[in-house]
Amino acid sequence: MKLSEAKKQFISSWGAFGTHWGINKTMAQIHALLMISPDPLTQDDLMEQLSISRGNVNMNIRDLINWGLVDRVIIPGERKEYFTAEKDIWKVATQIIKERKKRELEPMLKLLDQLEDVDGDKKDKNIKQFVDTVSGIKKFGQQADKMLQVMVKADENWFVGALVKFFK
Amino acid sequence: MKLSEAKKQFISSWGAFGTHWGINKTMAQIHALLMISPDPLTQDDLMEQLSISRGNVNMNIRDLINWGLVDRVIIPGERKEYFTAEKDIWKVATQIIKERKKRELEPMLKLLDQLEDVDGDKKDKNIKQFVDTVSGIKKFGQQADKMLQVMVKADENWFVGALVKFFK
DNA sequence: TTGAATTTTCAAAACTTTTTGAAAATTAAT
DNA sequence: ATTAATTTTCAAAAAGTTTTGAAAATTCAA
Structure with a gap:
């Protein structure tokens, strides 16, 4: 071509x-x-x-x-x-991750924190399902946040090397 | 609230x-x-x-x-x-990953494959930059693809457990 | 300074996506 | 078979987003 x-x-x-x-x-x-x-x-x-x-x-x-x-x-x-x-795709990716983490993930986690302590009887199935869903998402989001933090901070070669070993 | x-x-x-x-x-x-x-x-x-x-x-x-x-x-x-x-957020996430991988990542990788073997002298800086960019993105994408594949196949507990250990 | 080159702004136009709602199709009970 | 309940479809309207282009602002060389 x-x-x-x-x-x-x-x-x-x-x-x-x-x-x-x-x-x-x-x-x-x-x-x-x-x-x-x-x-x-x-x-x-x-x-x-x-x-x-x-x-x-x-x-x-x-x-x-x-x-x-x-x-x-x-x-x-x-x-x-x-x-x-920037032409190094790794730097492009970490830059995007850094920004989206800040713009989207972090505010979402902050909101979920507030929503988690909704008033009322935790035995009520509506409240229970709400709280379970919100805290499930929160835990998942925190895990993702932690993982992305490591990626963003890591040096390309270290990380790629480690990943390859880990996932091969 | x-x-x-x-x-x-x-x-x-x-x-x-x-x-x-x-x-x-x-x-x-x-x-x-x-x-x-x-x-x-x-x-x-x-x-x-x-x-x-x-x-x-x-x-x-x-x-x-x-x-x-x-x-x-x-x-x-x-x-x-x-x-x-589906209320298990892990399943929600893997389902989304699976679909987006199929709908977006895989077609992109296929295209990059084709674009990589552009005609002409690889010494020409325009060609060189094009090929370098495309193959950089391809390598990155393949790495991501492999990693996502592991995530999607993995059992929740195994994966989260491994990740926590790996990234803590 | 002046003024020509360049960049920035933003209201209006073009385009895209989403939503509506009523008609058509389907379903299932009698 | 008939009919009433329910779901699906889709053309048109509404809403949202992106793009244009010309005017305003800025920059810099002379």
């Missing part, structure tokens, strides 16, 4: 993949394009290569920067801003 | 949580309500308790059944159909 065709396919399916994970298609496509580009790109490059408007590029780039997945790059002597993406 | 208030909060935040994971709000809310209900519910119960239309309940219940998260229950002597959700 030719590079240009392969690029198109990669960008388009990375975009579709993103939408299953709560990330918008354009953001994922910009990220895909930056990951496969050896050199940093400008907003105009992104507009042109993805056929999207300036405003769209600008907003999605901002989000990607907030997620810690893209960086602004200053090229001396150049007026325009350039952008580049 | 009163049970009715706690239920409302749980349902609403489980719905919001779902939207970050590519699941629609109503589907997640139906699932939440069924998880905290000790007895099976009918479509009418769901319509009433969540204030949504019959068609909406019907379609989302169908999806939940396809995901393997909800089951139809026949109650002898009752005309209506009843629905119940």
Whole structure:
């Protein structure tokens, strides 16, 4: 397959993949394009290569920067801003895990804590089922939180090495 | 907090949580309500308790059944159909992992395989970056696939026990 | 400073997804 | 077989999200 065709396919399916994970298609496509580009790109490059408007590029780039997945790059002597993406997929993954843990998992665990001590007779089957469900989810979430914490902190090689041994 | 208030909060935040994971709000809310209900519910119960239309309940219940998260229950002597959700959160999680692995991860890995052998000189930096990115993602994805496979097959207690030891 | 290049913003438009509700289909009791 | 209860379907409406593009703001070189 030719590079240009392969690029198109990669960008388009990375975009579709993103939408299953709560990330918008354009953001994922910009990220895909930056990951496969050896050199940093400008907003105009992104507009042109993805056929999207300036405003769209600008907003999605901002989000990607907030997620810690893209960086602004200053090229001396150049007026325009350039952008580049982290290319080590392990770092991309841990960055996403770190952010989602903070944005989603931690608030959920905090809420479950509050919901766990609902008033009333624990013998009532409605209350019992509610509390059992909530505390089951809480325990599971705490376990996941702990595990993700270790992953995020771990050094790539140590972790991958350990995992391979553990799961092989 | 009163049970009715706690239920409302749980349902609403489980719905919001779902939207970050590519699941629609109503589907997640139906699932939440069924998880905290000790007895099976009918479509009418769901319509009433969540204030949504019959068609909406019907379609989302169908999806939940396809995901393997909800089951139809026949109650002898009752005309209506009843629905119940898996309440063991570990089973819920492995079921979701199994499905998403099949629907998303596996097709992505298949595509990456094809993209990896793009034509042209591997010395060209564009080709090199493309191939490096694609194979990096592929390796990572295969690793994840293997790990998830183990999780899904594992028995709850064995796995949780092993994880706790491993990550503590 | 000035002004040209560049980036940012945001209201309106386009697009996508979800929801509704009534009609059609199915089911099961008589 | 008939009928009433229940479930399913799906076109149209509503709601939600993303994209556009032009105006405003910012930046920087001269």
